[in-house]
Amino acid sequence: RILLNAVSDPVKENVKGVAVTIQDITREAELNEAKSQFISNVSHELRTPLFNIKSFIETLYEYGEELSDSEKHEFLETANRETDRLTRLVNDVLDLSRLESCKIYTFEAVDLAQPIEQTLRTYQLNAKDKGIELLQEVQPHLAAVYGHYDLLLQVFVNLVGNALKFTEAGGKVVIRAYALEQERMPSQVRVEISDTGIGIDAVDQAAIFDRFFRVENRVHTLEGTGLGLSIVKNIIDRHRSQIHLESEVGVGTTFWFDLPVFEERPANALHTHTLD
Numbered sequence: 001r002i003l004l005n006a007v008s009d010p011v012k013e014n015v016k017g018v019a020v021t022i023q024d025i026t027r028e029a030e031l032n033e034a035k036s037q038f039i040s041n042v043s044h045e046l047r048t049p050l051f052n053i054k055s056f057i058e059t060l061y062e063y064g065e066e067l068s069d070s071e072k073h074e075f076l077e078t079a080n081r082e083t084d085r086l087t088r089l090v091n092d093v094l095d096l097s098r099l100e101s102c103k104i105y106t107f108e109a110v111d112l113a114q115p116i117e118q119t120l121r122t123y124q125l126n127a128k129d130k131g132i133e134l135l136q137e138v139q140p141h142l143a144a145v146y147g148h149y150d151l152l153l154q155v156f157v158n159l160v161g162n163a164l165k166f167t168e169a170g171g172k173v174v175i176r177a178y179a180l181e182q183e184r185m186p187s188q189v190r191v192e193i194s195d196t197g198i199g200i201d202a203v204d205q206a207a208i209f210d211r212f213f214r215v216e217n218r219v220h221t222l223e224g225t226g227l228g229l230s231i232v233k234n235i236i237d238r239h240r241s242q243i244h245l246e247s248e249v250g251v252g253t254t255f256w257f258d259l260p261v262f263e264e265r266p267a268n269a270l271h272t273h274t275l276d
């Protein structure tokens with residue numbers, strides 16, 4: 001889209017010229033559109049659990065005496081589950097908006113073994129409960145990468161959380177990190193999160209990083225917000241890299257990305273990373 005501004009001064013009789021500025025506002029218009037689409041999606045997603053919670057409370061309030069204890073219990077349990085969903089949604093929306101509004105992050109040397117270890121600790125019990133083997137294969141003495149610790153931790157937490165959610169008992173989830181070498185020197189670190197879960201078919205793979213996208217008819221659809229992978233993509237974009245996936249239905253999924261190795265700069269160990 002083009003915005004045309006033509007300026008002349010009609011008061012003066014002797015007009016010698018007209019100033020014309022041409023401004024390409026395509027990007028701005030696209031961003032505005034995406035923003036209003038996002039707000040309308042968020043409102044819709046918030047309204048559903050809220051509506052459910054309100055209906056359960058109303059029913060309990062008005063017909064409580066006619067309901068059996070087990071019916072009341074069931075209603076309260078569902079309302080509780082919906083409240084959890086609402087909380088997850090609000091947290092994800094806040095994470096995403098914080099990511100998008102903060103233009104400057106300080107990047108530094110990150111030893112990936114640490115966020116990976118922290119992610120394993122977070123999910124070890126959950127994996128055990130589900131009968132899934134959760135492992136890490138981090139190359140010994142792996143070079144530090146140039147990145148942001150908390151953002152990278154969030155990537156691991158979201159990807160491993162999904163891997164566990166969409167893998168059946170007896171399955172396996174592995175976080176791998178190893179150096180890719182160029183002329184015998186480590187130049188990038190490759191990170192892979194793979195699972196032996198239900199997989200994602202080719203059509204859904206194309207939309208998987210879109211906000212609020214969830215593959216339909218899945219048992220765990222209600223547990224998710226459809227924002228986890230857009231947050232992951234946003235963070236990997238900020239590291240000037242790309243997230244990829246390989247998946248086969250019924251076999252499993254691997255998400256992978258590369259991060260640059262941190263290079264020591266003598267006078268300035270910390271770098272400020274600005275996004276456009």
Ligand code: ADP
Pocket residue numbers: 162163166195197198199200208213214215216218221223224225226227228229230253
């Ligand atoms: P959600 O909160 O629903 O998990 P995400 O953006 O993280 O949102 O993921 C979007 C959808 O992608 C999920 O609902 C799920 O259908 C699919 N998905 C994500 N990760 C996996 C995986 N490891 N295996 C199979 N399907 C996955």
